[in-house]
Amino acid sequence: MTDLTNVIDSPDRASVIAHMLLRLAPQPAPEPWPTYAEPVLAALLYAASPLDTGRGIDWVHAILTASAEQDLSAAVDAAGARGDARWLRRYDGLDERQRQCVIVTMCQAITPWLQRPHQEAS
Numbered sequence: 001m002t003d004l005t006n007v008i009d010s011p012d013r014a015s016v017i018a019h020m021l022l023r024l025a026p027q028p029a030p031e032p033w034p035t036y037a038e039p040v041l042a043a044l045l046y047a048a049s050p051l052d053t054g055r056g057i058d059w060v061h062a063i064l065t066a067s068a069e070q071d072l073s074a075a076v077d078a079a080g081a082r083g084d085a086r087w088l089r090r091y092d093g094l095d096e097r098q099r100q101c102v103i104v105t106m107c108q109a110i111t112p113w114l115q116r117p118h119q120e121a122s
Contacts, residue, residue: 003056004113008049011042011083018042021109029105036098037105039087040072044106047081055079058115064107 004021008014018041022034029037044060047053063075073088091102 003058003115005045005048005056005060006050008045008051010051011046014046014049015039015042018045018109021113022105025105025109026112027108029101029108033101033105036091036094037102037109040091040102041106041109043083043085043087044072044076046083047076047079052081052083053079056115057110057113061107061110061114064103064110 004017008017015038018038022028022038022041028034041060044063045057048055048057048060053059059079063072063079066075071088071092073085073092076083076085076088091099094102
């Protein structure tokens, strides 16, 4: 499967993909979580795109799963991302319970798109 971040050629495209992922997730989260998560996921997808760090969707997942130990904006900055981090800083300002709901919402949306190694035929 192709990494979705490879088709991101603008912040607008990242927003459209984030919207699509959140709305078409296998178990979509109830509102308001997709609405809160959308700009944050768009910023992460853009940071993972070839226009920024080029690290791909697996990197987004790794950032999300490690977010309990660090702020998203700090993690993205540490990766050398050049994108707009205002949405990430806004996320970092949420309380812990809200942050966890946003993280779960984003993880559920991107998990089906992770790049898994091909299994060899036995």
